[in-house]
Amino acid sequence: MSTTANNARLIETVPRHVAMIMDGNGRWAKKRFLPRIAGHRAGVETVRNAVQVCGQYGIEVLTLFAFSSENWRRPQSEVSLLMDLFLTALGRETRRLHENNVRLKIVGERGVFSEKLQGKILEAEQLTAANTGLTLVIAANYGGRWDVAQAARIVAQKVEMKEMQVSQITEETLAQNLSMYGLPEPDLFIRTGGEERISNFLLWQLAYTELYFTDTLWPDFNTSLFEEALVSFSKRQRRFGRTGDQVELEKQAVTIKTQPGEDTCA
């Protein structure tokens, strides 16, 4: 049995939403005596593959961290090459994504991008808006703190306009104004590249997400490595504050409930 087939057998529970920090492109390139941008370019191929794996397993949402609010601190030459790459990748990949029924959504503060890039983003989102397959979320100029702050600003404006009362500010009403509202919260977080940190990614949404870190550099993150992360996720017990016994009992109750239905299908 191939590794992939073996992995697939072990993936019992598929996450609805996977969020990834695609890290390690620069080191991948450095190891090969190539410029950093070569690593970013190779990373685009990995994105294409990851999208395909999600389709294969019926994952509903894939969120990828492409550029953080803090990445502007990089040398101007790298920032500008990254923006160019974003533009060309959007231009090149959108049609293919559309053909594969993928809905594209970009989150982050897009007002600072060039007019051309903003136009392309809008075009890609509009073209794919009605698609019903995978939702691919690209976090670009995104920061978890920015997201919470912009949601707080909207809520505050509503209070100022007397459209809302302070007592109505709850986790739910704040979350309604976050960029990812309407999507299920990430079940699995994957960070490649060896660092074990969140780097200001989805701070609010990761509250109960299962975290997975791998030393593999992003351009090397292939299908079977993605599947290994899915296998690891399958083995986790998600308790959401309850006890392990409670979760086990509930799982058994669900299994018993679904059995008669399964019989009639057989």
Ligand code: IPE
């Ligand atoms: C992640 O790879 C991609 C972006 C942040 C745009 P890096 O560029 O951070 O790669 P390393 O961490 O330097 O290897």
Ligand code: IPE
């Ligand atoms: C996080 O990676 C951001 C993206 C992958 C887009 P970084 O490489 O920027 O993170 P730090 O600086 O090592 O925390």
Ligand code: MG
């Ligand atoms: Mg990095």
